[in-house]
Amino acid sequence: MAIELIEGSLAIAHGAALCRPGVISAYPITPQTHIVEDLAKMVADGQLKTEFVNTESEFGAASVVLGALAGGSRAYTATTSQGLALMLEVLYNCAGMRLPLVMCCANRSLSAPLSIWSDQQDAMLMRDSGFIMGFAEDAQESLDLHIMGYKIAEDERVQLPYMVNVDGFLITHTFEPVNIPDQKLVDEYLGSYKPFQALDPANPITMGCFTEPAYHMDVRYQMHKANLESTKVIEEVAASFEKKFGRPSGGLIRSYKLDDADTVVVAMGSITGLAEEAVDTLRGKGQKVGLLKIKTFRPFPTEKVKEALSGKKHVIVMDRAMSAGYGEILGSEIRAALYGISNQPAIDSFIYGLGGRDIHEDEIIGMINRPNPGTHRSEWVGLRPDLLEE
Amino acid sequence: MEDLKQKLMKKHLLAPGHTACAGCGEALGMRLIIDAIGPNCIVANATGCSEIFTSKYPQSAWEVPWVHSLFENSSAIASGVEVALKARGKTGIKVVAMGGDGATADIGIGCISGMWERGHNILYVCLDNEAYMNTGIQRSSQTPFNASTTTSPSGSESMGNQTLKKDMIAIANAHRVKYVATISLANPKDLERKVKKAVETVGPSYIHFHAPCPLGWGFDSDKAVEIAKLAVNTGLFPVIEYEDGQLVKVQKIAKKAPVEDYLKTQSRFRHLLKSDDGKKVIAQIQAIADANIEKFGLV
């Protein structure tokens, strides 16, 4: 059991490499570049045996991995922001074709304006795609979600691609102690890829037909249902992962000091680390605050959210993305999950940290302790008054 | 009759029952090409006529393993299939990427460039019916000079498409594609020979097929082969062959025809026959044909 102090990107590269994808194709884009470079070096040094394909764009890379999956090989790609936007139609295609790609996205803001810094706006492009979307808190979980990702995606009950979301720079470019699992354990846990559909002259099939109105809606329903019902598989995999590798990781939700809390912060991604500190600070002052970490955004864990937040007095949702012209995104989904339950908590939602804007513990505390709980919807935190008109 | 049919009907790798227009030059070409390639292949196809008329769920006309993803990425999909076969230790299966002129020369040019630059062992077949036919006859970079299409229509202010065909042969050669050839319905034996040669090539190969389209070009359903022959005999579609960038063989023109013989057969050019300005354009088109004849030594 090796614990190394490594850059988040290297942990992610290990996560991917341990799963033995037969084909890797990823186009470099900040802040995902170190992941691609680390994988290239592993290949060059003979540590990773894979077909490593350098393409002309993210669109090419995504198409190569889709083709690889159709050709019967486990495949991996990684991207962010503009690259994700460029490969978007391939990714929707992948989900619709039910091919179990695992993709890492180093969450970054979307142009315009151009920004290489961290927020989760890019992930939101994938919200309706059919991809299963996991959000990592730290480098360890980023690695772990790769292994769990393949296990979930390749499950017969799922057969959907999996997206590992890791906050760009915050996870990819920071150094943390990471346990890199033994290859043997991963091999035992994952096994080799056994495709349910693959191209083979010995048994020809036609993949990727078009559908007329008489068929389309039913195919889409089937895909949606598989995504919805994958909650069961995600929980099973989180349990089996903990059993095999000895640590809790991933799953649908995780919580921190939630049980006796009357006030709960809900957040997704690396911010949950800082949110834990805010919780501890306020607990020190006698406030019964807890934290609900959304680990899986799609399928949205509605039942788990209801279970966790029922009976709470005040819920504060933190959104690191926004829907222009509407506001909150995660906030909206939490509200919808809690709608109609008896004794619904007061819900506030805040938009923070876009384009890498830093957020401090006191700002989180400020969100929690803002007067008139329940009246703050999609409030932007940390804006610069010197730049904006009143 | 049934027994004779069972006994004598050859099995083609493109099955009947597909929904191509009656007399489709592309369907005919596709069948000849996939028969020449043989069953030990995997085909990645772009969106377009070739995909739409063969893969309407739940029916497929393809007897070989075949995958369709998007409009512009058949080359990148094929690249993925090729490396997957390598990763799985499967040898001897030929990977083929197929697409129309839109998928090849326009929206897909970036992905093709990448595929060729990486040197994948893939045969790319371009089925060139000279416009975006499946979406309703809109112009492409392969639409000939002064052809009328729905997005480059002829009218009082216009003679139709004003650009020359983007030279895919030159682009392929510039990418060091090992084997590059054009094929036509005018010579099916030559077509078969070239396709087989491309299959045997280890590394990138490119085949450009001229696909007469009855609906889009405006001619009766029985004329596709006749018109393909005229395109060759005028010099407008040179039938040529390159190996490692060197011109190795050309199909000499059997019976040279003036371009007007070709243009008058199709309603997409008919506007040129109706005016003095049109006649000037015909002379320009003749110059294009003559330049081809000169460049490749077609007579």
Place this chain on the structure above:
Amino acid sequence: MSKMLKPGINVKPGTSKENKTGSWRNYYPKFDHAKCIACGTCETYCPEGIIFGDKEHKYDADLDYCKGCGICANICPVKCIEMLLEVR
């Protein structure tokens, strides 16, 4: 055959044969076997690939699929194929 959807939009090969495109045509080809020289050109050039024959039996079209395009009649070197109006 079960129509139940399986994950992915995949189908078995050659299933287009269920679609009898012969219903499309207005004209059908009539082959004059006396004139036919069994060159096979019609078979080569049928876009549907549904002309069959040999030197002994001469050539015919599978009318289940023939769309009546007339290419065979047009390119036959001895003009032994006639396109006749389909009467239903």
